[in-house]
Amino acid sequence: MLEHRLLSLRVYDANGMMVNARTVEGRILHDTVQGLFQNKRARYMQVHNAGSDVLIVR
Numbered sequence: 001m002l003e004h005r006l007l008s009l010r011v012y013d014a015n016g017m018m019v020n021a022r023t024v025e026g027r028i029l030h031d032t033v034q035g036l037f038q039n040k041r042a043r044y045m046q047v048h049n050a051g052s053d054v055l056i057v058r
Contacts, residue, residue, distance in 0.1 A: 002026040006050040009033070013041040023050050 003026040011020040019041045024032045029047075036042060 002029055002047070008048040008050040009036065010046045010048070011036050011039065011042045012044055012046070014043045 005026045007024055007026055007029060009020075009022045009024060009029075009032065010018055013019050019039055020036055022032055022036065033045065036045065
């Protein structure tokens with residue numbers, strides 16, 4: 001489902017502060033997520049449809 005969408009990724013730390021964000025095509029989602037979680041502060045990510053800003057995954 002996600003590989004055919006333009007996605008907004010938002011990465012947060014343990015305090016809920018955003019530490020990174022990217023807009024990517026779904027086909028490169030896996031590799032992008034791997035890279036974003038190299039940040040030691042990253043605790044969770046929200047994935048939104050980039051066009052409609054609807055939360056898909058947390």
